[in-house]
Amino acid sequence: MIDWSPSQHELERRQVRRRIRLRSGLIATAMTVLVFLVVGLVVTSSPGWPRVQETFFSSEHARASFPDIWDAIWLNIKMFLIAEVFILLSAILIALCRVSRSPWLMPLRITAVVYTDVVRGIPTILLVYLLAIGMPALQLQGLPNSGFFWATVALIVSYSAYVAEVFRAGIESVHPSQWASAEALGLSRGQTLRHVVVPQGVRRVVPPLLNDFVSLQKDTALASSALVFEAVFVARDYGNYNFNYTPLVVAAGFFIVMTVPLARLCDWLTARMRRRELAGAL
Amino acid sequence: MSLLSVSGLRKCYGDKVVLDDVSLSVEQHDVICLIGSSGSGKSTLLRCLNLLEDIDDGVIEFEGREISDPRVDARDVRKRIGMVFQAYNLFPHLTVLENCTLAPHRVHGVRRAEAEDRARELLERFGLADQATKHPDRLSGGQQQRAALVRAMCTHPTLLLLDEITAALDPELVGEVLEIVRAEAERGMTMVLATHEMAFARDVATRVCFLDQGRILEQGPPEEIFTHPREERTRHFLRRVLPGQAGSSA
Numbered sequence: 001m002i003d004w005s006p007s008q009h010e011l012e013r014r015q016v017r018r019r020i021r022l023r024s025g026l027i028a029t030a031m032t033v034l035v036f037l038v039v040g041l042v043v044t045s046s047p048g049w050p051r052v053q054e055t056f057f058s059s060e061h062a063r064a065s066f067p068d069i070w071d072a073i074w075l076n077i078k079m080f081l082i083a084e085v086f087i088l089l090s091a092i093l094i095a096l097c098r099v100s101r102s103p104w105l106m107p108l109r110i111t112a113v114v115y116t117d118v119v120r121g122i123p124t125i126l127l128v129y130l131l132a133i134g135m136p137a138l139q140l141q142g143l144p145n146s147g148f149f150w151a152t153v154a155l156i157v158s159y160s161a162y163v164a165e166v167f168r169a170g171i172e173s174v175h176p177s178q179w180a181s182a183e184a185l186g187l188s189r190g191q192t193l194r195h196v197v198v199p200q201g202v203r204r205v206v207p208p209l210l211n212d213f214v215s216l217q218k219d220t221a222l223a224s225s226a227l228v229f230e231a232v233f234v235a236r237d238y239g240n241y242n243f244n245y246t247p248l249v250v251a252a253g254f255f256i257v258m259t260v261p262l263a264r265l266c267d268w269l270t271a272r273m274r275r276r277e278l279a280g281a282l
Numbered sequence: 283m284s285l286l287s288v289s290g291l292r293k294c295y296g297d298k299v300v301l302d303d304v305s306l307s308v309e310q311h312d313v314i315c316l317i318g319s320s321g322s323g324k325s326t327l328l329r330c331l332n333l334l335e336d337i338d339d340g341v342i343e344f345e346g347r348e349i350s351d352p353r354v355d356a357r358d359v360r361k362r363i364g365m366v367f368q369a370y371n372l373f374p375h376l377t378v379l380e381n382c383t384l385a386p387h388r389v390h391g392v393r394r395a396e397a398e399d400r401a402r403e404l405l406e407r408f409g410l411a412d413q414a415t416k417h418p419d420r421l422s423g424g425q426q427q428r429a430a431l432v433r434a435m436c437t438h439p440t441l442l443l444l445d446e447i448t449a450a451l452d453p454e455l456v457g458e459v460l461e462i463v464r465a466e467a468e469r470g471m472t473m474v475l476a477t478h479e480m481a482f483a484r485d486v487a488t489r490v491c492f493l494d495q496g497r498i499l500e501q502g503p504p505e506e507i508f509t510h511p512r513e514e515r516t517r518h519f520l521r522r523v524l525p526g527q528a529g530s531s532a
Contacts, residue, residue: 010339
């Protein structure tokens with residue numbers, strides 16, 4: 001092992017590989033620059049560009065609206081973080097209900113099916129209206145009246161149905177042989193789910209879950225229709241007074257900044273999982 | 283000129299040297315059996331031969347051309363080399379016939395009807411005529427592996443690489459697969475195969491290579507390797523896999 005040194009032929013081959021890599025790198029760079037340049041030129045040379053730039057990309061309005069949106073975005077983040085926890089919990093419960101087999105749980109199973117069918121069919125914004133305006137109007141004792149609270153509940157209700165289906169797809173994608181080997185070890189159906197099937201199923205659905213959460217982050221803006229002063233509401237408010245849409249673009253910027261770290265985190269988690277499970281194997 | 287010649291082949295995974303200075307030449311109609319314990323490098327050698335792995339030193343020549351050159355299009359090489367894997371690796375979403383016609387039709391540009399004729403002919407020869415329209419998971423292990431062999435041969439490869447193709451099969455199914463390999467060998471198919479079936483290797487091989495820790499420790503005609511192995515390691519290995527047979531007396 002120590003006495004080995006690469007042959008002349010191998011050294012040449014390495015040089016060729018390096019050249020090929022360099023060439024790929026150059027092509028990638030050139031193509032990227034070219035495409036973005038062309039797109040940029042097409043947009044900025046269009047006849048209406050000065051007008052669009054003034055309405056959507058005015059740096060002056062961006063600066064002016066920034067602090068208010070910055071303050072408001074925390075509400076979105078809070079709403080998102082709270083909702084996410086409850087969505088994950090209720091979604092996995094709904095999914096487990098749906099894959100249960102016990103005759104005792106039939107009512108739960110039916111409820112879960114009806115729930116996902118009905119809730120997924122309702123536009124989220126209607127749920128926000130229904131809950132944020134309807135619930136306080138019932139004048140029930142002991143329930144909060146805040147728009148923030150009910151908008152968050154509406155998001156939880158809506159997204160639980162979607163995420164439950166994602167979980168169920170993950171659970172059902174686990175190969176039957178895994179069920180067989182767990183049951184052969186004497187595990188009950190519940191234990192098999194808990195220790196064997198769900199952990200594998202959940203890993204598989206991390207990318208689609210992320211998709212749903214990015215979508216959830218953006219849908220926190222629906223709270224604006226319940227008169228919650230979140231980022232989009234504030235931006236629209238500013239726009240209505242100043243006849244300029246730049247604040248909406250600023251708000252969009254905030255949403256992008258929020259989602260990118262989440263995406264990278266998920267990529268990293270998935271990659272780590274693969275590394276651990278496939279270490280060395282092909 | 284050899285169909286395939288390997289010289290000074292070296293392959294590492296990180297610090298681990300998996301193949302070390304391996305040299306091998308394969309003539310037309312040769313049946314080369316690679317034997318050796320698990321982890322001796324048999325599978326890696328096969329994977330290097332059809333460029334599934336980049337090598338770290340040495341030269342692989344196929345049909346008179348160096349294919350270990352990074353500028354060579356791996357797909358051109360793989361069009362001429364067939365490979366069959368231990369775990370069959372059939373595509374579960376396609377029927378047996380579709381598995382067999384995918385490459386001829388999509389890669390080699392053979393018209394679908396022609397590709398199907400060729401596939402049906404081979405399936406017939408391999409005793410799978412009535413399985414053609416089924417999906418792979420409906421077949422037994424032996425049938426699946428035979429289908430995988432058909433899939434590899436549908437493209438008329440000049441060299442067939444078989445990677446422990448019977449290792450995942452029930453003993454009673456091993457026979458039906460090996461019978462087919464034997465028949466193809468007799469028809470003149472050139473093959474390099476990694477195997478644990480010593481009786482088969484002895485019977486069919488034109489040459490046997492014993493791999494140990496990434497090196498070809500010894501190679502020669504089967505009678506020689508199995509009855510008068512030169513190396514102590516070979517004797518030791520054969521004693522373990524052939525209890526009470528050749529090697530033990532040596």
